[in-house]
Amino acid sequence: MSEEFPAETPASGHGTTGPAAKDTKDGRDVKDAGSPRDPKDTAGPDDGPGAATPEQRRPDGEDHDGPVSETEALRSLADGGGRDESERSDALRVGAIADAIAQRLNADASGTRIGTLALFNDAVSFGGGFHTGGSGRGDRAAGAGPRGSTSVLPLEAAELAEHTDLFVQPDHYDEALDDLCEHRLLVLTGPPGSGRTAAAVNLLAEAMALSGSAEGGCARLLDPAAVLAPGWEPPVKECGYLAVLEDGPAGVGAFSAAFGVRGTAGPAPWDGPGPGAGIRQLAAVVAALRAGRCHLVLVGGHDLAVAAGGPGGEAVARHRLTPVDPLAVAERRVLGHSGDPEARADLRRLLESSGAVGALREQPAARHAVHLASVIRAEGDVAAAVAALRDPSDQVRAWFDQYREPEALAFALAAAVLEESSYLTVADAAVRLRAALTAPEPAPADVRFRDRLGHEQQWIRLDLPDGGAGAAGPPRVRFRSALLGQVVLAYAWSSLDGRRDAVLEWLRRLLSHADLEVRARAAVAAGVLAWADHHYALHRFLKSWAGGTSWPLRQAAATALGVAGSRPETAEPVWRLLHDWARGGTSAYERRLAGTAANAVGGLLGRGAPDRAVAVLRAALDRGDDWGTLPAVAWGGLHLVHQDRAGHLLDAYLDWSEPQDLSPMVVKSLSAFVFAVSQPYDRPGGAGPYDRPGGAGPYDRPGGAEPADAGAGAAGVPLLLSGLPRHRERLAELWARALARRPVQDAALTALRAWIDDYADACPGSLDAIGALLLDIARRPGRHRERLLWWLAKWAGDRERPSRNAAELHRLLERAY
Numbered sequence: 001m002s003e004e005f006p007a008e009t010p011a012s013g014h015g016t017t018g019p020a021a022k023d024t025k026d027g028r029d030v031k032d033a034g035s036p037r038d039p040k041d042t043a044g045p046d047d048g049p050g051a052a053t054p055e056q057r058r059p060d061g062e063d064h065d066g067p068v069s070e071t072e073a074l075r076s077l078a079d080g081g082g083r084d085e086s087e088r089s090d091a092l093r094v095g096a097i098a099d100a101i102a103q104r105l106n107a108d109a110s111g112t113r114i115g116t117l118a119l120f121n122d123a124v125s126f127g128g129g130f131h132t133g134g135s136g137r138g139d140r141a142a143g144a145g146p147r148g149s150t151s152v153l154p155l156e157a158a159e160l161a162e163h164t165d166l167f168v169q170p171d172h173y174d175e176a177l178d179d180l181c182e183h184r185l186l187v188l189t190g191p192p193g194s195g196r197t198a199a200a201v202n203l204l205a206e207a208m209a210l211s212g213s214a215e216g217g218c219a220r221l222l223d224p225a226a227v228l229a230p231g232w233e234p235p236v237k238e239c240g241y242l243a244v245l246e247d248g249p250a251g252v253g254a255f256s257a258a259f260g261v262r263g264t265a266g267p268a269p270w271d272g273p274g275p276g277a278g279i280r281q282l283a284a285v286v287a288a289l290r291a292g293r294c295h296l297v298l299v300g301g302h303d304l305a306v307a308a309g310g311p312g313g314e315a316v317a318r319h320r321l322t323p324v325d326p327l328a329v330a331e332r333r334v335l336g337h338s339g340d341p342e343a344r345a346d347l348r349r350l351l352e353s354s355g356a357v358g359a360l361r362e363q364p365a366a367r368h369a370v371h372l373a374s375v376i377r378a379e380g381d382v383a384a385a386v387a388a389l390r391d392p393s394d395q396v397r398a399w400f401d402q403y404r405e406p407e408a409l410a411f412a413l414a415a416a417v418l419e420e421s422s423y424l425t426v427a428d429a430a431v432r433l434r435a436a437l438t439a440p441e442p443a444p445a446d447v448r449f450r451d452r453l454g455h456e457q458q459w460i461r462l463d464l465p466d467g468g469a470g471a472a473g474p475p476r477v478r479f480r481s482a483l484l485g486q487v488v489l490a491y492a493w494s495s496l497d498g499r500r501d502a503v504l505e506w507l508r509r510l511l512s513h514a515d516l517e518v519r520a521r522a523a524v525a526a527g528v529l530a531w532a533d534h535h536y537a538l539h540r541f542l543k544s545w546a547g548g549t550s551w552p553l554r555q556a557a558a559t560a561l562g563v564a565g566s567r568p569e570t571a572e573p574v575w576r577l578l579h580d581w582a583r584g585g586t587s588a589y590e591r592r593l594a595g596t597a598a599n600a601v602g603g604l605l606g607r608g609a610p611d612r613a614v615a616v617l618r619a620a621l622d623r624g625d626d627w628g629t630l631p632a633v634a635w636g637g638l639h640l641v642h643q644d645r646a647g648h649l650l651d652a653y654l655d656w657s658e659p660q661d662l663s664p665m666v667v668k669s670l671s672a673f674v675f676a677v678s679q680p681y682d683r684p685g686g687a688g689p690y691d692r693p694g695g696a697g698p699y700d701r702p703g704g705a706e707p708a709d710a711g712a713g714a715a716g717v718p719l720l721l722s723g724l725p726r727h728r729e730r731l732a733e734l735w736a737r738a739l740a741r742r743p744v745q746d747a748a749l750t751a752l753r754a755w756i757d758d759y760a761d762a763c764p765g766s767l768d769a770i771g772a773l774l775l776d777i778a779r780r781p782g783r784h785r786e787r788l789l790w791w792l793a794k795w796a797g798d799r800e801r802p803s804r805n806a807a808e809l810h811r812l813l814e815r816a817y
Contacts, residue, residue, distance in 0.1 A: 065587045068628030070667070074743060076631050077675055090516055091555050092682045095603060095639065097520035098559045101420075102527065102604055105486060106566055151222040152235055155201065155242070160218065163201040166332045170199060171322040179317035180207045180297065184289040185282075187298045189305035190321030191455045193365025195329070197244060199321055200297040204240030207295045213238035220244070224298065225254035227285050234292040245300035247456060248405065252304045259307045282316060302455035326360040326369035327351065333373030347376075354382040359389045362480040365458070392487045395459065400491060408456045409492070410434035411449045413503065415460050415477050416488040417510065417525040418518060422474035423450065423462055425518060429510060436502040459484055486528055493529045504541055511556045523556040527563025534570050538577065546581070546596035547589045554592060558599035566604045574605070575612055582619035586626045594620045595632030602639025610648035613640060617649075618656065621668050630668050634675040641676055641719050649676070650730040657737055670744040673734050678751040680759070681719040714763040721759055724769040732776035736784055739777070753795055756805045767805055771812045778813055789813055 180186040180203050188203070190196040204218050217239060224243035226232065234241065245251045259282075289296055298304065298316075308318050330351065335343055351357050356372055368389055375385045388394075403409065414430035427449050434447065453460055459480055465473035479485050493500065510522035526545075530537035542564075545557035565574030581597040584590035598620045606613035613636075621633045640649045656669035713722035724731060738748035760767040778785035789810060796807035 067586050067624075067626035068591075070625075070627050070664070070743075073627030073630040074671060074747075077634055077671060078747060089682050091552070092642075094516050094520045094523070094555065095559060096642075097517055098524050098563075099603055101521060101524045102559075102563045102566060104482075105524070105528070105563075151226075152219040152241070153222055155218040155220060160201065160205065163198045164205055166336060167198060167202050168195075168324050168328050168332050169202075170195065170324045172319070173199070173203075176317075176319040176321075177203055177206055177210075179319060180204075180295055181210055183286065183317035184294070185286050185296045185298070185316045187300070187304060187308040187316055187318045188321060189300050189302070189308070189319070190323065191301060191458055192247060193363075193367060193458065194321050194323035195366040196299050196321050197242070198366070200242050200244075200299045204242060204295055204297055208238075208240045211293060211295075213293050218242060221296075227296070228254055228281050230281070230284075232285065233288050234294040237292045237294065239292075239294050241294060241296040243296065243298050245298065245304055247301040247402075248303060252300055252307050255298070255304065255307055286316070302452055306451075323364060324366060326364045326366060327357065329366050329369035330356070330360070330373045330376075333370055334376050350376065350382065355386045355390070356382065359386045363389060363395065363459075390481065392481050392484045393491075395481075396484065396487045396491045399459065400495065403456050406434045406437040407447055407449070407452070409496075409499075410437060411452075411457060412460075412488055413492055415457075415479065416485040416492075417507065418521050419478055419485045420476055421517060421521065423477055424474060425515065426477045429506075429518070432509070433503070433506045436506050437499060486531075489525055489528050490532050494532050508541075508545075508553075512552060519552070519556070520559070523559035524563050526556065526560035527566075530560060530564035531567060531570060534564055534573055537564070543593075547593045549592075554596045555599065558596050559603065561596075561600040562603040562605050565600075566608070571605075575609075575616075578605075578616050579619060582616045586623070586628070591626075591628045594629050598629065598632040598636035599639070600636075602636040602643065606636075606640045606645055607643040610640065610643075610645040613645070614648055614652040618652065621656075621672070622665055624664060627664070627668065630671060633668075634672040637672050638676050638679055642681070646720060646723060646727055647730070650727055650734065653734055654730060657734070660737060660741070662741070667741070667744060670734070670738045670741060671747065674738050674744060674747045674751050677718050677720045677731075677735075678747070678754065679718055680716045681713045681722070682715070717759045717763045717766070718755070721755055721766055721769075722763055724766070724773060728769075728773055728776060732773055732780075735773065736777045736780050739787060740782070740784070749791060752791075753803070753806070756795070756809065757801075757803050760805055767808070771809055774809060774813060775816055778816070785813065 176186065176188065176199075186203065188196055188200050190199075201218060208218070219236065219239055219241055221227070221241050221243040224245055227243070245255070285296070288294075305318075305320060308316065331344065331347060334347055351360075360369055360372070372382070372385055372389070375382055399412075400409075403412075410433040411426070411430040414426045414433060418426045418429055430449055431447060434445075449457075450462070453462055461478055461480055462475045463478055464475050479488075492503065496503075507522055507526060511519055511526075513519050513522070526537075526541070530542065542557055542560060545553045546561070548554060548557075561574055561578070565571045565578075578597040578600055581590075581593040584594050598617055601613035601616045617633050617636055617640075620629045620636075623629060637649050637653075640646070650673075653669045653673045657666045657673075659666055713719040720727070720731065735748070735752070738744045739752070755766075755770055760770055774788055778788055792806045792810035792813065795803040796810055
């Protein structure tokens with residue numbers, strides 16, 4: 001076929017036809033792009049003497065001040081924005097995962113007011129930071145006497161009745177009672193809120209009655225460790241004694257020593273006997289109880305259970321309490337011992353309709369069931385009581401007041417950032433954060449987070465894959481309430497003043513984690529932190545990340561800004577910031593800020609406000625002879641396409657390229673368009689976090705939302721080809737403009753052949769859609785038909801790679817005219 005064909009008219013059809021090889025637009029001469037030339041010929045005005053050498057060219061020109069040339073920017077764009085294929089794919093996957101997580105966060109909070117999210121402005125003080133040596137509470141209970149004293153507090157009749165009258169027995173209660181009667185000393189352990197104190201009082205009352213000593217009553221030992229003093233005797237004979245130990249290593253320090261495991265639960269808070277003497281002393285305590293016809297129940301949590309399970313534990317009876325079903329507690333408190341099925345059914349309906357069932361699943365402590373039961377008995381506002389219970393703010397504040405050890409804090413924050421991840425992923429991150437919160441240790445600590453989940457971390461659950469323990473897949477870490485993770489992050493960031501630097505540095509390290517899901521969740525967490533105080537977050541970390549030389553860090557900043565601006569109260573400041581960055585100068589730092597702004601509007605922000613997103617892209621792109629932001633804007637536009645906002649973007653490209661001359665904005669716009677139609681759609685899936693066998697993905701939780709593009713488009717095919725029928729008129733005009741103008745024409749021809757040869761067969765119906773598109777282009781006035789016929793014939797007859805699809809399309813165009 002001859003390489004000559006008639007001169008063309010402008011792509012819009014508004015010009016005139018003439019023998020010269022040039023188009024006219026508004027009377028101005030435009031460089032001809034109609035003559036057939038080697039598609040690889042991309043010579044431009046910057047390729048003459050003095051042009052930058054390859055060694056001087058950097059990816060997207062981000063590392064040097066001053067304007068970036070057209071040639072350099074177009075070459076960077078042709079290379080995918082200066083990033084290798086793996087890095088680009090990772091960035092897209094991280095963005096998609098983060099987008100889904102952020103959607104779920106907003107969906108979870110929709111219509112819910114988190115009461116103390118005003119805590120961002122609270123004046124909450126922890127007295128200078130964490131207290132790493134203990135639980136943060138006093139060493140002894142209020143009213144306790146000096147060490148070695150036998151201060152006791154009798155349990156009054158009203159308190160006994162409160163614990164015993166409507167008591168619901170936990171599983172294996174009778175076994176614990178038999179053990180107490182036989183050994184006289186019972187170590188009763190269970191998580192806080194499991195009803196362990198009520199169970200201890202009932203056990204003591206029944207054991208005393210069975211031994212014929214009920215008249216002696218029950219009393220509380222105010223200083224439990226006093227029983228280990230040499231020569232201790234029960235202060236009152238024929239009495240049942242209750243000793244409640246504080247949770248945490250410090251609370252059970254003395255008893256750890258007595259059981260011979262001083263080094264396991266931490267140092268003892270007293271200068272008592274060594275392990276050997278402690279074991280002997282336990283035998284003396286049991287003998288003293290027998291002599292006085294008394295019983296003693298030691299109540300504690302995980303640390304006491306560990307201590308009692310060590311050497312010497314065989315000297316006493318031990319029982320791990322199974323928490324009672326809070327619904328059973330509520331029923332007993334409301335209905336008493338009545339077995340009326342109708343009343344029970346009415347109560348169940350009330351609990352379901354008011355949301356109490358869900359609230360008690362999230363916070364299963366018996367005291368919450370008791371409180372709700374009191375509201376029901378008083379005919380109060382049950383819905384209001386449930387709403388107050390489900391508000392996570394008070395729960396978070398109370399937890400942070402109680403637990404200040406690095407182990408507890410580190411796991412809570414790791415779960416808040418990486419919720420839905422596997423246990424091992426969360427635990428490893430928590431170990432690193434714990435190391436940042438403590439003094440250097442000579443060897444890694446033996447920290448077993450899993451053992452503590454049901455005790456100090458009751459708000460977190462460990463979910464096995466569907467099918468139970470035998471099912472494939474790792475257990476996943478989840479908060480019981482969907483809102484807890486956000487509030488934990490916000491509270492820690494706003495209130496733990498001595499630890500912000502450590503938390504931020506740890507979070508930044510997660511942004512370079514090998515697991516893409518970890519990176520995405522860390523970026524979203526950074527955005528959640530910005531909800532607390534966006535101005536502080538901007539100047540503390542977001543701006544330095546956004547303008548940094550690390551591309552993954554800039555991607556993380558864009559994600560965080562999208563999350564930060566997704567709430568109504570922070571949207572306007574974030575949009576203003578992005579517009580300011582987009583309009584910045586030509587220094588390398590300002591150009592990176594503009595690129596981050598373009599990236600940010602391609603995510604959540606762009607989906608919610610596409611017109612504003614397009615305005616930011618234009619501001620970032622319209623910089624005259626500085627082409628340095630072109631790759632970032634092209635990527636931002638592609639992300640908008642993935643957000644199902646292709647129509648807004650294509651309208652913008654049509655508007656910006658309307659002059660159809662060689663002005664920078666026209667060439668930049670058409671180049672960004674060609675980039676968008678060239679990039680295959682890397683749909684999240686396969687072996688990534690969206691397709692974990694037996695596992696939970698970001699969409700698996702109630703309230704989770706899929707991205708707008710989920711399910712749309714074939715993997716590995718440009719999304720604009722998959723959506724061609726929806727946008728055919730816009731695409732036809734933009735293709736016509738791009739194919740008619742140098743230097744865009746060469747990239748456009750390459751992209752069109754990829755559509756025809758590489759992608760058409762991978763997407764059902766695409767070849768017919770491409771044929772309809774080419775017919776639309778060919779009908780436009782000018783040389784479009786001749787150009788298409790020439791290139792289709794050339795590709796069909798290519799000796800090295802003949803194109804069957806091009807030949808078919810060539811026949812289609814010939815028959816149509």
